[in-house]
Amino acid sequence: MYRSTVLVCGGTGCTSSHSEEIIEALNTQLADKGLDKEVNVVKTGCFGLCALGPIMIVYPEGSFYSMVKVDDIPEIVEEHLLKGRIVTRLLYQETVDKEDNTIKSLNETAFYKKQRRTALRNCGVINPAVIDEYIAMNGYEALGKCVTEMTPEDVVNEIKESGLRGRGGGGFPTGLKWAFAQAQPKGVKYVCCNADEGDPGAFMDRSILEGDPHALLEAMAIAGYAIGSEQGYIYVRAEYPIAVERLQIALKQAREYGLLGKNIFGSDFSFDIELRLGAGAFVCGEETALMTSIEGKRGEPRPRPPFPAVKGLFGKPTILNNVETYANIPQIILNGASWFNSVGTEKSKGTKVFALGGKIKHTGLVEVPMGTTLREIVDDIGGGVPDGRKFKAAQTGGPSGGCIPAEHFDIPIDYDNLISIGSMMGSGGLIVMDDTNCMVDIAKFFLEFTVDESCGKCTPCRLGTKRLLEKLNKITSGNATMADLDELEELCYYIKENSLCGLGQTAPNPVLSTLHYFRDEYIAHVVDKKCPAGVCKSLLQYNVDADKCRGCTACARVCPTGAISGKVKEAHVIDHSKCIKCGACMEKCKFDAISKS
Amino acid sequence: MKSLEELKAIREKAQAQINLREEKSDAVRVLVGMATCGIAAGARPVLNAIVDEVAKRGLKNVIVTQTGCIGICQYEPVVEVEIPGQEKITYVKMTAEKAVRVVNDHVVNKQPVTEFTIGAVNK
Numbered sequence: 001m002y003r004s005t006v007l008v009c010g011g012t013g014c015t016s017s018h019s020e021e022i023i024e025a026l027n028t029q030l031a032d033k034g035l036d037k038e039v040n041v042v043k044t045g046c047f048g049l050c051a052l053g054p055i056m057i058v059y060p061e062g063s064f065y066s067m068v069k070v071d072d073i074p075e076i077v078e079e080h081l082l083k084g085r086i087v088t089r090l091l092y093q094e095t096v097d098k099e100d101n102t103i104k105s106l107n108e109t110a111f112y113k114k115q116r117r118t119a120l121r122n123c124g125v126i127n128p129a130v131i132d133e134y135i136a137m138n139g140y141e142a143l144g145k146c147v148t149e150m151t152p153e154d155v156v157n158e159i160k161e162s163g164l165r166g167r168g169g170g171g172f173p174t175g176l177k178w179a180f181a182q183a184q185p186k187g188v189k190y191v192c193c194n195a196d197e198g199d200p201g202a203f204m205d206r207s208i209l210e211g212d213p214h215a216l217l218e219a220m221a222i223a224g225y226a227i228g229s230e231q232g233y234i235y236v237r238a239e240y241p242i243a244v245e246r247l248q249i250a251l252k253q254a255r256e257y258g259l260l261g262k263n264i265f266g267s268d269f270s271f272d273i274e275l276r277l278g279a280g281a282f283v284c285g286e287e288t289a290l291m292t293s294i295e296g297k298r299g300e301p302r303p304r305p306p307f308p309a310v311k312g313l314f315g316k317p318t319i320l321n322n323v324e325t326y327a328n329i330p331q332i333i334l335n336g337a338s339w340f341n342s343v344g345t346e347k348s349k350g351t352k353v354f355a356l357g358g359k360i361k362h363t364g365l366v367e368v369p370m371g372t373t374l375r376e377i378v379d380d381i382g383g384g385v386p387d388g389r390k391f392k393a394a395q396t397g398g399p400s401g402g403c404i405p406a407e408h409f410d411i412p413i414d415y416d417n418l419i420s421i422g423s424m425m426g427s428g429g430l431i432v433m434d435d436t437n438c439m440v441d442i443a444k445f446f447l448e449f450t451v452d453e454s455c456g457k458c459t460p461c462r463l464g465t466k467r468l469l470e471k472l473n474k475i476t477s478g479n480a481t482m483a484d485l486d487e488l489e490e491l492c493y494y495i496k497e498n499s500l501c502g503l504g505q506t507a508p509n510p511v512l513s514t515l516h517y518f519r520d521e522y523i524a525h526v527v528d529k530k531c532p533a534g535v536c537k538s539l540l541q542y543n544v545d546a547d548k549c550r551g552c553t554a555c556a557r558v559c560p561t562g563a564i565s566g567k568v569k570e571a572h573v574i575d576h577s578k579c580i581k582c583g584a585c586m587e588k589c590k591f592d593a594i595s596k597s
Numbered sequence: 598m599k600s601l602e603e604l605k606a607i608r609e610k611a612q613a614q615i616n617l618r619e620e621k622s623d624a625v626r627v628l629v630g631m632a633t634c635g636i637a638a639g640a641r642p643v644l645n646a647i648v649d650e651v652a653k654r655g656l657k658n659v660i661v662t663q664t665g666c667i668g669i670c671q672y673e674p675v676v677e678v679e680i681p682g683q684e685k686i687t688y689v690k691m692t693a694e695k696a697v698r699v700v701n702d703h704v705v706n707k708q709p710v711t712e713f714t715i716g717a718v719n720k
Contacts, residue, residue, distance in 0.1 A: 001652035003644060003661055005617045038645060040614065059617045060660040084631045084663025105620050125618060135604065136611035144601045257607075258598040266599045 002040035004081060007057045009124060011046030011210050012203070012242055013364075014053035018070060019043075022054055025073040030081070039081050045211015047124035049111055050364035052092060057106075057124075064106050066092040111362050114381055116343065118351045119167075119204075119327035120367045123211030128246050131253035134214040140259050142330035143218050146225050147265045150333075155226040156182055159329070161337035163349035168194055168285075168322030169400065169426045170502070171348070171415040177319055180309035181227040184317035189229035191220050192313060192320040194290055195236035195243070198282040199398025200449060202429035204353040205323035207365055209236065209243035212327065213250035217273060219326035221260065222333060224271040227319060232273040235290050239280050247275055282399075282453035286501045287320050289455065300457045301501035322427070324353055344370035348414035358395075358431040361386050371412040374404060378432055389434035393517070397426025399446045399453075400506030402513025403439065422513045424506070438535035439518040440525055444472045446510040454504070461504030464495040468511060475522065477538040478529040485522060489515060530597075537581045540596050546571035548593035555585035555594060616657055623681050624658045625704055627651075630675040632666030638673035639692070646693035647676070650700040659704060672715060678703050688713045 008014075008023050023043055030036045047055050052066035056076075063086050065076070072090055079085045086103070088096065094109040096102075106112055117123075126133035134140070146155050160175025181189060193216060197205040209216065220232040236244055251273060254260040262270045276294050283289045284299040291313045293299035312318025328350060332340045341349040348370040354377060357363055361383030368377060374394060378384065385391050393403040396413075402423035404411070411417050415425050433442065447469045456462045471488045474480045492508035492515075499505045515522060524530050531539040544555075544564075551569040556562075563579040566572030574585070574594075586594040598604060629635070629644040644663065651659050667675060672689035676696060679685045686709045688699055695713055702708045711717055 001648050002614065002617070003648035005614070007618065038648070057618075060662050062620050082631065082636070082663075083633075083665060084629075085665045105622075107620065126615065132607060132611040133615060135608045136615040138608070140598070140604055141601075141608075144598075144604055148601060264598065265601065265604075 002038060004039045005059045006039060006041045006081070007044045007059070007124065008041065009045070009047050009053060009055045010043035010128075010242070011050070011053075011123075011207055012240075013046065013050035014055060015242065017054050019054040021070050022056070022068055022073060025070050026077065029073055029077040033077060033082055035077070035081055042127045043129070044126060045123040045128050046120075046207040046365055048115075048120065048207075048365040048367075049092075049362060051362050055124075061086060061103075062105065063087075063103065064092045064095050065090045110383065111364075111366070111381055114372065114376055115367050116351050116369050117367045118331055118340075119208060119324050119353055120211070120365065121331070122215065123207055123365075126212070128211050128213055129249050131214060131250070131257060134212070138334060139214055139330070140218050142333035143221050143225075143259065144265050145333060146222050147267045147269050152182060152226045152228060155222060155333070158333060158337050159226075162332045162340040163337075163344075163347075164325065164328055164332065164340065165348065165415060166322060167324035167328075167352065167427070169397070169424065171425060174321060174325055177309060177321070178223065178226050180307070181229075181317045181319045184227075184310065186228060188231075188314075188316045189227055190313045190316055190318040191223045191227065191229045191232040192291065192294065192318055193220055193232070193234040193236075193326060194285060194287065194320055194322045195234055195240075196278050196285040196290060197237070197240075197323075197427060198280075198285045198453075199400075199427050199429045200446075201355060201357045201431050202398060202427045203355045204365060204428050206240050206243055208323050208327050208353075209240065210246055213243075213246045214254065215327045215330060216247075216323055217250055217254050217260065219329035220273055221264065221271045222329055223319060223321070223326070225269050227317070229319075230270050230272070232271065233276055233294050233313070234273060235276045235278055235284070235294055237280050238277040244275065244277065251275070281455070282449070283455040283501070283503055286503055288501065290320065291318065300455050301503075303500060324428070345412060345414045345417075347416055352413070352425070352428055354428045354430045356382050356430055356432070359385050359389065359434040359437070360432040370414045373410050373412050375409045377413070377430065378409075382432070385432065385434045389436065392433045392435050392437060393439070395423075395431040395433065395442065395510070396429065397424040397506075397509070398429050399449050400424060400503065400509055401426045401429075402509045403433075403442070403517060405517040407517075422509070422516055424509070436533055436535070438476075438531050438533040439514040439521050440472065440476055440531075441533075441535045443510045443514045444469065444476060447472055447507075450503070450507040454507075458498075458500035458504060460495045460498040461500070461507060464491060464499075465504075465507050467491060468495070468508065472511070475525045476531070476536040478525065478536075480526045482523075482526055485515075485526060534596055540581050541576060542574050542579060542581065542583070542586060542594055542596050544572050544574055545593045545595065548591050550591055550593075552590070554588045554590065558584045558588045560584065613652060613655065621658060621660065624660045625681070626677075626679040627659060627661045627700075627704065628664040628677040628679070629661070630665070630667060630673055630677075631663035634666055634670035635673045635675065640674035642693045643674045643676065643691045643696045646696045647700055650697050651704075654700070654705065656700075656704065669715070672718065678709075680704075680707065687715045689715045689718050 289301040549571040556564040
């Protein structure tokens, strides 16, 4: 029996900041001190507060150590684990009460207080590589309940009643999807999981796969029971090595325990799951392309109908849900539909995981009830925009979504509200931008992504996005006219209406939403030939303020193209024909004499 | 997996470890002095005996933790028991055997073991 447990985050974020080495150092140090039988070191999934990684929690005290380094380990072992003295300097400062120096519970900190963890409930709590720990958190009980006490119809009805909608982007009611597949004649059917998270800045599915893989397996088995399927496939991208490894471990353990395989819980129900690794094409996250890819063919979408529930993988009825959607299923079965739909807004029930990124203090993963306002997520939970900068907009929904400007800061976030303001939920990536971000440049970034990732099957997407990008480049280089703006907008609508799959249909969204909310910025680029945020290089000009320049020559020496000239102790000048606008001179100048405009 | 009972058996076994990872505000706290003086006087076996006894009895709402030196080094190993709403009791010159009795009598049955307390030993 261990007296103390040390949880160390083994998610991708913390692993890249050396949490593996920290675990190794902990184990060595504990063994040296003969504490290895008393203290249990557990590698868990993501805690969510990735900005402060590597993260470590020591129980029973609940001490939350952040930004731990390998060199700190001897101190933690000697002081805390041996002598019971908490190493205050390494504690996450939010957990320390500044007035009386006592330690607050993690759940009282701003980052965790407003969160409600359903899909992420086990992430950062259990060791994802040990099935017993999942079972200890009531794991596989929902599957047992379904198989032994409920009919497939009961299961589908429960999911329908819960109001759960797909967490991958579209927001289609999950129960309805299952009901369609269930209604198909008996025979071979498939249950698929979309773990091909491709939006730039989204990492919620990855964290669930890494931190709680058994929740996915259990939910897929429940889905199999509900629609009468015996085979599941998880399509996960090969770029998620930790997730793939933990899924493989989880599959092996579930089979050993007979939680996957023949006659689960002594019933007639048999179910097994296979992994399929994707090579990382964005289009393979689209449902028809994903299934084509599982079949071993080139990942390209096809027109719908027929919908997958009728004719999906290998031409058989198939349901395809995203990882986060599945992660909610066991909880709905265990606690009931009314427990789940008591949270959220009228048409969006439950919670949603958001991946916070960009100009925000607490980069990381948060799960909040639907209907939480953007302000609460960004300011309260996310800690606001750093460096005293001003919030400008938040981008949601990745390359298919749009920007939410500051004027909608108080909008309760759910599926329908986001669509009404020209964005979308998407998978839940939330990128925060401040006044140093150029909105035209942001649109350009997403279009570059879409052009790269367009599969090429349909012309509107293949050629249209390319033309869009060219127009954007023309704008940011200062060569556009107002007529270009109109053409840009027209082309956007054309692509939206004529593309084959969801990716093409939504590809112009970043342009349309920035054009809608930040048209003045576009006009500044086109008419005034200026980039208000000072991002677009072609529209910038670096100048030396002759009054402030002391002639120290620092700028001239650092300039890579020799564009700066001037005598020692005399004001320097920049030759704009040679200047490549790298900004090195401005960084080097100690007298603030160089400015960009 | 043939039945829900089988699953339940695994769950109950595994919960003992997971139980440690919850924040409990109303728990009974058992503190063992583990500064240099405590360790030298044999606090480690005392701590382990308490942990084992708590595990054996499956006590869920008990936190066993170490603390530093409270300044009475000649009385080490020192064990303190805090039951919410009650006065803290300090036991001194503990051994593994005495510690087990403290868990049984005080933590479980709420009867402080007067003879081991600092007041009794000091007389």
